[in-house]
Amino acid sequence: MPIPTDPAGREAYELDRAHVFHSWSAQKSLDPVVMTGGEGSYLWDADGTRYLDFSSQLVYTNVGHQHPAIVKAIQDQAATLCTIAPAHANDKRALAAKLITDVAPEGMDKVFFTSGGADAIENAIRMARLHTGRTKVLSQYRSYHGATATAIQVTGDPRRWPNEFVPAGTAHFFGPFLYRSVFHAETEAEECERALEHLEQVIAFEGPGTIAAIVLETVPGTSGIMPPPPGYLAGVRELCDRFGILLICDEVMAGFGRTGAWFAIDHYGITPDLITFAKGVNSGYVPMGGVIMRDEVAATWDDTAYPGGLTYSGHPLAAAAAVATITAMHEEQVVENAARVGAEVFGPELRAMAERHPSIGDVRGLGVFWALDLVKDRDTKEPLAPYGGASPAVGGVLGAARKAGLLLFNQYHRIHVVPACNISDEDARKGLAILDEALEVADAAYEGERVSVAA
Numbered sequence: 001m002p003i004p005t006d007p008a009g010r011e012a013y014e015l016d017r018a019h020v021f022h023s024w025s026a027q028k029s030l031d032p033v034v035m036t037g038g039e040g041s042y043l044w045d046a047d048g049t050r051y052l053d054f055s056s057q058l059v060y061t062n063v064g065h066q067h068p069a070i071v072k073a074i075q076d077q078a079a080t081l082c083t084i085a086p087a088h089a090n091d092k093r094a095l096a097a098k099l100i101t102d103v104a105p106e107g108m109d110k111v112f113f114t115s116g117g118a119d120a121i122e123n124a125i126r127m128a129r130l131h132t133g134r135t136k137v138l139s140q141y142r143s144y145h146g147a148t149a150t151a152i153q154v155t156g157d158p159r160r161w162p163n164e165f166v167p168a169g170t171a172h173f174f175g176p177f178l179y180r181s182v183f184h185a186e187t188e189a190e191e192c193e194r195a196l197e198h199l200e201q202v203i204a205f206e207g208p209g210t211i212a213a214i215v216l217e218t219v220p221g222t223s224g225i226m227p228p229p230p231g232y233l234a235g236v237r238e239l240c241d242r243f244g245i246l247l248i249c250d251e252v253m254a255g256f257g258r259t260g261a262w263f264a265i266d267h268y269g270i271t272p273d274l275i276t277f278a279k280g281v282n283s284g285y286v287p288m289g290g291v292i293m294r295d296e297v298a299a300t301w302d303d304t305a306y307p308g309g310l311t312y313s314g315h316p317l318a319a320a321a322a323v324a325t326i327t328a329m330h331e332e333q334v335v336e337n338a339a340r341v342g343a344e345v346f347g348p349e350l351r352a353m354a355e356r357h358p359s360i361g362d363v364r365g366l367g368v369f370w371a372l373d374l375v376k377d378r379d380t381k382e383p384l385a386p387y388g389g390a391s392p393a394v395g396g397v398l399g400a401a402r403k404a405g406l407l408l409f410n411q412y413h414r415i416h417v418v419p420a421c422n423i424s425d426e427d428a429r430k431g432l433a434i435l436d437e438a439l440e441v442a443d444a445a446y447e448g449e450r451v452s453v454a455a
Contacts (some may be wrong), residue, residue, distance in 0.1 A: 062325070
């Protein structure tokens with residue numbers, strides 16, 4: 001990207017490159033866009049170029065940018081009480097907890113607030129270990145749970161590898177993923193059955209009496225948006241119950257409307273012991289995360305102090321944003337919109353796009369949570385970018401889309417279509433049209449036989 005021509009934008013760019021250390025990046029190669037404003041599903045940069053945001057940034061602006069009710073709630077709270085220590089009660093924190101538990105499964109009535117998703121995972125695992133008296137945690141390959149010490153250990157993608165210097169008592173297993181099945185399954189039913197058999201074997205070999213928790217993303221996000229097959233989560237729940245293991249569902253990315261339900265677990269009819277959340281709870285306007293606790297787990301600390309806490313737990317500005325976000329989602333039927341636009345626009349049009357583009361090996365998703373699995377060859381399913389890496393072809397798709405005014409979310413060989421949950425049909429179709437053209441870059445790198453896939 002060119003350096004902004006706007007003087008203020010150029011100064012921001014130069015200060016950033018001189019002093020800001022960016023996450024997950026080689027610093028010298030960075031060339032960030034200076035963003036200066038946004039509204040709804042759009043952002044604009046320092047030179048006034050507008051972008052339709054199909055990334056929701058890091059998949060968290062669930063009600064879009066600068067929602068007026070949330071902005072006002074933050075302003076009003078700042079004028080009243082900017083901050084208060086977590087030992088005190090606060091009206092917005094209390095109301096945020098009630099609104100969150102109101103949309104959680106029955107019997108989950110307590111919320112422990114954190115500053116984000118990674119420390120929500122840290123505390124959920126700590127709670128599971130203390131509640132069970134066990135230490136080991138099982139989690140899936142093809143998962144991401146955060147970058148703090150324990151959260152990165154339970155993560156199942158390559159970002160874990162350079163961080164494995166803190167022993168955390170974790171082990172990994174394969175979750176169900178029919179498109180790239182490790183179980184040689186040919187149907188969703190086979191994939192579910194074999195994945196559960198595999199997990200039961202892992203539990204047996206790791207020692208059921210040593211395992212405190214199984215941690216999984218209800219619908220894995222960054223690792224590929226892979227909705228589990230029917231029956232899988234119920235099977236995991238049964239295994240946990242049989243062996244006295246707590247089930248932690250990570251809803252940091254999938255929660256608060258992203259899949260067309262308040263929580264992704266709502267699609268599968270299960271109740272976990274702990275739910276971690278962040279991101280969409282307040283559309284990312286002020287950092288917030290948390291753990292929703294099953295009542296019997298929360299009761300562990302009725303008479304004994306919980307040995308954990310955070311300075312900004314339930315921060316008033318974040319809590320006020322959460323109250324406004326959840327209220328707006330109810331009043332504006334944002335969750336219902338995500339479900340409808342997924343079923344009527346994204347699902348059908350992305351599958352039709354796969355008919356036109358040989359580089360699309362698989363289309364999968366729910367609500368406004370979709371992934372395109374880009375391949376060099378549909379028969380071999382060779383990814384268009386290597387696992388844990390990038391490629392000029394995928395970079396070319398992103399560049400072509402951005403040049404046309406569309407911001408996409410990308411991980412390795414996948415393009416994720418993850419706009420705001422309240423996106424309009426018009427903007428959804430506009431973004432898909434840009435993506436459709438940008439995928440010609442991926443098709444140019446395709447090496448296999450050019451045949452269409454069934455919708």
